[in-house]
Amino acid sequence: MPSSTAPASRASTVHLPPGDWTCVLDALCARFVAVSRTQWLDRIARGRVLDAQGVAITPHTPYRTGLCIHYYREVLDEAPIPFIESVLHLDEHLLVADKPHFLPVTPAGGFVEQCLLHRLIRRGHADAVPLHRIDRLTAGLVLFSINPASRAAYQALFRERAIVKRYEALAAPLPGLAFPLRRCSRIAAGEPFFRMREVDGEANSETRIEVIGRSDDGWRYALHPVTGKKHQLRVQMAALGAPIRHDPWYPQLADKGVDDYERPLQLLAQRLAFVDPFSGQQRQFESRMRL
Numbered sequence: 001m002p003s004s005t006a007p008a009s010r011a012s013t014v015h016l017p018p019g020d021w022t023c024v025l026d027a028l029c030a031r032f033v034a035v036s037r038t039q040w041l042d043r044i045a046r047g048r049v050l051d052a053q054g055v056a057i058t059p060h061t062p063y064r065t066g067l068c069i070h071y072y073r074e075v076l077d078e079a080p081i082p083f084i085e086s087v088l089h090l091d092e093h094l095l096v097a098d099k100p101h102f103l104p105v106t107p108a109g110g111f112v113e114q115c116l117l118h119r120l121i122r123r124g125h126a127d128a129v130p131l132h133r134i135d136r137l138t139a140g141l142v143l144f145s146i147n148p149a150s151r152a153a154y155q156a157l158f159r160e161r162a163i164v165k166r167y168e169a170l171a172a173p174l175p176g177l178a179f180p181l182r183r184c185s186r187i188a189a190g191e192p193f194f195r196m197r198e199v200d201g202e203a204n205s206e207t208r209i210e211v212i213g214r215s216d217d218g219w220r221y222a223l224h225p226v227t228g229k230k231h232q233l234r235v236q237m238a239a240l241g242a243p244i245r246h247d248p249w250y251p252q253l254a255d256k257g258v259d260d261y262e263r264p265l266q267l268l269a270q271r272l273a274f275v276d277p278f279s280g281q282q283r284q285f286e287s288r289m290r291l
Contacts, residue, residue: 010117010118010121011050011070011071011072012070012071012072012073012107013068013069013070013071014028014031014068014069014071015066015067015068015069016028016031016063016064016065016066016067016069017031017065018065019063019065021063022062022063023059023060023061023062023063024049024057024061024062024063024067024069025037025040025041025044025057025059025060025061026063027063028040028049028069028071039074041059043071043072043074044056044057044058044059048071048072048074049069049070049071049072050069050070050071051067051068051069051070052067052068052069052070054070057069073107073112074112075110075111075112075113078110078111078112078113078114079114080114081100081102081103081111081114082261083100083101083102083103083261084100085097085098085099085100085103085116085119085120086098086288087120087123088141088285088287088288089285090146092146092147093145093146093147093150093154093278094143094144094145094146094154095120095125095128095143095144095145095146096141096142096143096144096272096285097116097120097141097142097144098139098140098141098287098288098289099116099134099138099139099140099141099142099269100139100289101137101138101139101264101265102136102137102259102261102264103115103116103119103136104116104136105117105130105133105134105136105142106130106133108136111136116130116142117130120144125144125146127145127146127147127148128144128145128146129144129145129146129151130142130143130144131143131144131145131151131154131155131157131158132158132163132228134269135231135234135265135267137247137248137264137265137267138167138265138267138268138269139264139267139268139269139287139289140167140268140269140270140287140289141269141270141271141272141285141286141287142269143163143272143285150278153277153278154277156277157274157277158228161226161227162274162275163272163273163274164224164271164272164273164274165224165225165269165271165272166222166223166224166270166271166272166273167222167223167224167225167233167267167268167269167270168212168220168221168222168223168267168268168270168291169220169221169223169233169237169244169245169266169267169268169291170218170219170220170221170244170245170266170291171218171219171221171237171242171243171244171245171266172218172219172241172242172243173214173218173219173242174211174219174240174241174242177240179209179210179211180208180209180210181208181209181210182206182207182208182209183205183206183207183208183209183236183239183240184203184205184206185198185203185205185236185239186198186199186200186201186202186203186204186205187199187204187205187229187230187231187232187235187236192253194249195231195249195250195253196229196230196231196232196235197235198235198236198239204227204229205225205227205229205232205236206225206226206227207223207224207225207226207227207232207233207236208223208224208226209221209222209223209224209236209237209240210222210224218245219242220291221237221242223237231249231250233267234247234249234250234265234267235250237250238250238251239251244265244266244267245265245266246260246263246264246265246266247265247267248265266291267291268287268289268290268291269287270286270287271284271285271286271287272284272285273285
């Protein structure tokens with residue numbers, strides 16, 4: 001019988017939908033059509049498909065509607081991302097990581113083992129849970145909870161917008177605008193589904209924008225997002241006429257291809273500041289990365 005010992009990475013969960021399957025394997029094959037039966041059999045043989053109690057299933061485990069199944073996502077021939085994260089701070093509650101460009105925070109698309117979360121788990125931080133996200137193409141600070149008992153208090157800081165965030169970006173000059181500038185706009189889903197866009201209507205996003213450096217080939221901006229809409233900074237800068245340098249999605253979607261490691265998106269999550277909900281002290285973390 002396959003081992004019930006969980007691998008180092010974190011499992012995904014599915015509750016099996018209604019159907020006339022006789023075994024869990026059949027249900028999984030029907031639910032995830034992009035994963036072949038051979039791949040599911042291989043995962044089951046290696047103990048990477050578990051029931052709600054954490055026991056590895058077999059190819060003959062009976063199907064039941066609503067059955068909770070934990071499985072470990074895999075990508076065949078997943079290429080390593082050749083940039084290393086660093087841990088800037090670690091205490092009994094929080095871990096602060098400095099994420100490189102191109103590395104996703106959590107598994108997404110073709111990235112499973114190559115994500116910041118799984119790298120931290122492999123470093124020994126098994127209880128790490130990201131308190132927020134930044135784009136895969138963006139570098140910089142990501143805050144993780146490592147203590148389930150205090151997690152809700154830190155999650156509340158993000159929900160209540162009590163975290164002060166500062167990003168830096170390199171983009172084209174905007175000499176016709178007065179700075180600092182407050183950009184308020186409505187951001188909604190665009191086309192294709194993974195892109196966002198500004199639309200008419202009541203604003204649901206807000207960013208304060210400053211110019212902190214000028215050179216012949218572009219300006220350096222400090223971006224202070226008040227809200228946290230998906231791709232907010234990238235969408236708003238592109239709408240102003242200064243798309244962030246090397247952005248493959250805004251304002252135009254580039255042809256899909258492999259990542260160009262020589263042209264990282266020039267956007268950095270540079271600073272996080274907040275009042276600690278337990279000590280009451282002001283805390284501030286800064287990235288060591290530079291654009």
